[in-house]
Amino acid sequence: MQLAKLTAALVAAGLALPALAAPDAATLQKLVERMEKLEARNAELEKEVQSLKGESTKLSQALESPRLSEDEPELTVRLKAVEKDALNMKKAAKIAEGLDGIKVGAALATVAQQARGLPDGIENGRSQLNYRADVSVELPLKPLGDIEHKLFAHLRMGQGLGLNAAFSNLGHFASAPNALAFRASGSSPDDSVTILGEAWYQANIPLPFLGFKPYSRETLQLTFGKMDIFGFFDQNAAAGDEAKQFLNSVFVHNPLLDAGREVGVDANGFQPGFVASYLNYFDKTQPWRLSVGMFGAGDRGSNYQHSLSSPLLMVQAEKQLKLFGGLTGNYRIYGWNRSQAADYTGELHKHTGIGASIDQRVGDGIKLFARYGKLVSGELPFNQAMTAGAEFSGSYWNRGADSIGIAGAWLQSGKGYRTSTATAYLDDAQSQIAYSFTPQGAEKLTEIYYRYRMSPQFELSPDFQYVTNGGGNSDAKSVKVFALRANIAY
DSSP: OHHHHHHHHHHHHHHHHHHHHSOOHHHHHHHHHHHHHHHHHHHHHHHHHHHHHHHHHHHHHHHHSSSOOTTSOHHHHHHHHHHHHHHHHHHHHHHHHHHTTOEEEEEEEEEEEEEESOOTTOOSOSEEEEEEEEEEEEEEOOOBTTBEEEEEEEEEEEEOOTTHHHHHHTTOSSOOSOTTOOOOSTTOTTOOOEEEEEEEEEEEEEESTTSOGGGOOEEEEEEEEEEOGGGTSSOOSSSOOTTTSOOSHHHHSOTTTTTTOTTOOOTTSOEEEEEEEEEEOSSTTSOEEEEEEEEOOHHHHTTTSSTTTSOEEEEEEEEEEEETTTEEEEEEEEEEEEEEEEOTTSOEEEEEEEEEEEEEEEETTEEEEEEEEEEEESOOSEEEEEEEEEEEEGGGGTOTTOEEEEEEEEEEEOHHHHTSOEEEESSSTTOOOEEEEOOOSEEEEEEEEEEEEEETTEEEEEEEEEEESGGGOTTSOOEEEEEEEEEEEO
């Protein structure tokens, strides 16, 4: 039965073969048309493949060359533009990385001053104009383990001595009514030169040494080089910047150190030195510091000649406190010693002194300050000084960036100086006209300024100073000094 069925299927298949082997004309025509379409499509695909191969070759050749040409494919132009942008970004990132931590500051200050009440013989000293320019650079160095260190440089230039020469000739204790006045050209006022005022190295060493730095709450700071001693001692937040705050030097620094010349700086106000400082900040809100410094002082020591033969030694203890509801205050006490320093007679003797500097914020916009200095050993024209004042923020009259400052100074003449006869000149340093007087009591000085913010970098400050009993002379006329200061700082 199964064999019969198989035989019948084969017969049927054989009968169908002739029909399949001989299709009609219409079917053949359709097959030909489809074949022609496929061949045409294949030809198009081959052209497209060849075109893509050509473009790929051009693309490869263009990418191998760093140059751009008008015949290049658009894709390579865009790729090269992206590469260029990425390269520029990398260069900028490297430059930024190399400049990370570098601090640069620049300032230009100009002061116009006029004095009233000077003796009739004074000439060329009633009004003066001067300028001073400063540029500072702080360059961090690659850390040595946990030790961070840096280099600091300060360039200064200027012209004009202000009214300082006139006041010095009059024998006033406060002989620098213009602490901004600077000239490094010597006797010639026409030559303006730039000096390297400061150049020092500083290392901050976390303590304990070789300990775990994140847990450190103590730092040993070592600094050496040519420096401004007042950047490390006798600082004061309310009275320490003659470009922004008080102009008279008795308010900028301790009068004995500055006006009394106990600091022994060179002709430009700088000196070589070494400072070691211990900072303790276990209580971060109220840290404290101890500092010891040794500086070349005097006519030869300050300019790198016999700098260590009779140096200035200074020690300072400072503490930051939070008083009056958590407001910041800085309290500093210090002492100094010089084995050879000039008395008012010109003779060399040992000088020892003590001082204090305080600044305390007592309100959102009120900052008080005070300084005191006393010469324990040695004789100067004045042996004791006290200054005090306040700075008020302009926020109280809707001028938050403005400030007004007022201060007074009391400079007590020394015991030995009061028994002598002082001499004052009625002209500048070249005059021979002089008069003598017997010093008595204390010289008194008042200063007030207003700092008006024109822009974030530009400030104008009218300033007024009033001096009585100049040089401890009770017969001296009161002197008024008017000034206008312009300060541009970046």
